Amino acid sequence: MNKYEQHEYDVMVVGAGGAGLRAAIEASAHGAKTALVCKSLLGKAHTVMAEGGVAAALASADARDSWQVHFRDTMRGGNFLNQWRMAQLHAQEAPDRVRELQEWGAVFDRTKDGGILQRNFGGHTYPRLAHVGDRTGLEMIRTLQDKGIHQGIDVFMECTIRSLLKDGDRVAGGFGYWRETGRFVLFNAKAVVLATGGIGRCWEISSNSWEYTADGHAMAMWAGADLVDMEFIQFHPTGMVWPPSVRGTLITEGVRGEGGVLKNKDGERFMFRNIPEMFRGDYAETEEEADRWVASVIANERPDARRPPELLKRDVVARAIRREVIAGRGSPHGGVFLDIASKRTPEEIVRKLPGMYHQFKELADVDITKDPMEVGPTCHYMMGGVRVNPETQESTVPGLFAAGEVSGGMHGANRLGGNSLSDLLVFGKRAGEFAAKHAKGMDSFPSINQGEVESFAREALGPFDPAEGENPYTIHEDLRTMMQRRVGIVRSEDDLRFALEELGRLRERAGRVKSGGNIQYNPGWHLALDLWNMIDISEAVTRAALTRTESRGGHTREDFPETDKEWGKRNLVIRKPGDEIIVAEEPLAPMPEDLQALVNKAD
Amino acid sequence: MADEVTLSIHRGTQESGSMVEYKVPRQPGMVILDAVHSVQAMHAPDLACRWNCKAGKCGSCSGEVNGKPRLMCMDRVDKYPAGETITVRPMKTFPIIKDLVTDVSWNYEVNKKIPPFKPKAGTDWKFSQEEANRIQEFRKCIECFLCQDVCHVLRDHSKKEKFGGPRFLVRAASLEMHPIDDDDRLEVVRKELGVGLCNITKCCTEVCPEHIHITDNAIIPLKERVVDRHYDPVLWLWRKVTGKG
Structure with missing residues (x-):
């Protein structure tokens, strides 16, 4: 009856790095029928490349450490632009999440008395990073993977989600394709967790793999969700x-x-x-x-x-x-x-x-x-991302959740090393839990709009149409070179305005892209489609960077080299309500006095 | 020409495939994966190849270069004689999906047969770095499946039904030797993973990019544990020949 392969799940998690795996484990533990959909094979996601460690105030290497000190370090690290409640939950819950990994079989390096060893890292007052030599991410992903496979989660490997489906205002699932066959697949889901990682493939010099093509950031923006802090990119x-x-x-x-x-x-x-x-x-x-x-x-x-x-x-x-x-x-x-x-x-x-x-x-x-x-x-890490409720990780679109690098707020203007792996665990768990609860609260599945599906399908086959067209690799390379030069570590109004014009030209060229070959396991075609995410999100970054006329954390303006107190009171929010990407300024959420006192301490 | 690299790459599927020659510019420090990426960008955008980290940490880009199992991201082009064509093929032990990509899903099914970590009741979670070292060696595995690819039992005798392969014996060993683990997987190791079929030729150890002593530190100790309960003729012969164990 259906034209496309279709699946129904309470919770669909997109992305199988640390955040996605942790979310899927939690959703499943809460009784939700859970799908974990990932672009690569299981266990190959970006988390595997994390080296240094996972930050948590276990205080096993220095008894003076506490969540309060970790919170303060994180806020100072983020130049005080962080969503304070996320930074607080993160500091408070990270130790339990790390101990839990150990209980699931992770083998961290040991202290002399047999506890979890912690190492020093940039911006952390005390040795705080639980680690395994320089392959902590591998330990983490393997532990979660081996826990996950006995949990009843259905894993869809090498399956790329292209677009989110909507039923009115709320999310209804996702549309994507199998990399191997090129066939389209529909997921009808009561809740969707985005755990798609970052956007580093928009820059020429990058530590990021082919997967980091801004999929989640773009899909969320297209689906009407707010993005936040998009001007802040971490260059390691x-x-x-x-x-x-x-x-x-x-x-x-x-x-x-x-x-x-x-x-x-x-x-x-x-x-x-x-x-x-x-x-x-x-x-x-x-x-x-x-x-x-x-x-x-x-x-x-x-x-x-x-x-x-x-x-x-x-x-x-x-x-x-x-x-x-x-x-x-x-x-x-x-x-x-x-x-x-x-x-x-x-x-x-x-x-x-x-x-x-x-x-x-x-x-x-x-x-x-x-x-x-x-x-x-x-280019290493995207601080900005989907704006979420700090407790539940739900975005501004009902039923759409985000965790890990694709979400924004936790790290403010700059992330401390080690705070990413802990972020994945703390907010992956929360996203999974609240996505499952959201799904439980729904009597029936949201409906899928077939017209919307057909338009996604047509769009996806576009790169096979033209008899003559440009090679996707060339367009991608030009995008990366341009972003590196114009929207890199140090920016200026001239460069950013030039970048916006250039992005317009790249968008036109992407409209004439030709992938070549057929739909079976065709990286040229996959890249041709990813160009759309990357160009739109590059524009979001550029517009936010143009608006913030100061220098702070991962955003440096040559023409505004000082950090401006007034800008320290505001986040930038990105939306795409129609064809245009727009930037809005919004005041930071007010911080309770006891936390404010922690942050001010000894400053 | 010295400033060019000539590659002969497998194109096509399991049913129909052939070797196709490509030339790409040579760069300092270039690895085989770079050359494959250049082929994609310059000649064949639809050339299928897996990769992620490009630093030997994720185990995605396994293939056979001049017939040897390798991670393409760690295999330097300048290691091969200049001017000679380098052949790049997919792993032989697994069915080809397309070009350099194989269907490795069987490995994920084997993994599910191994009972998960089960901590001792009431443990205080203290153990020493020396105890950790033993299993941390096994936990370095990046699941590139090159050991599975090279193993005779799987590659030449296609005994995937009876033998789980070195990767999963290593995984079983990492759990069996965990100081806090309280489960007993020896029946799984014997029956499901078929440890007895390994004839300790150490090919797996030789190709391991993480330099895990697969045979000596994982498989032989498991064989010994199994033989304490059941008789194993290969181990008997091994002891006889080497005087070890």
């Missing part, structure tokens, strides 16, 4: 810069957490001159003091020195590296040097950072136990 300070093959590939912040230092070509540790006002007094001011801190960390003792400035938050370090390179003090291939060889023994480096050791040895012919690495900023 340490990506590989040489050879070209690995440009942008991530080097864990754990290298600096384990004592690694940043130097320019003159051998100067330039981070000492790059400590922002907000953090003055919190970081070591001499190399001697920084070395003393590293020595105590190695000896597993409580440091009597302040931490090295290399462990400042990511936006600060990324900008400092960029300045060194522009000033002509960079490394031969346009980065700076990251040196762990002079700080730790070869045995320690191989044991604590095995992935980094092999990555450099095999891909860059560098032995990091002997020589420094060349590093530079790489």
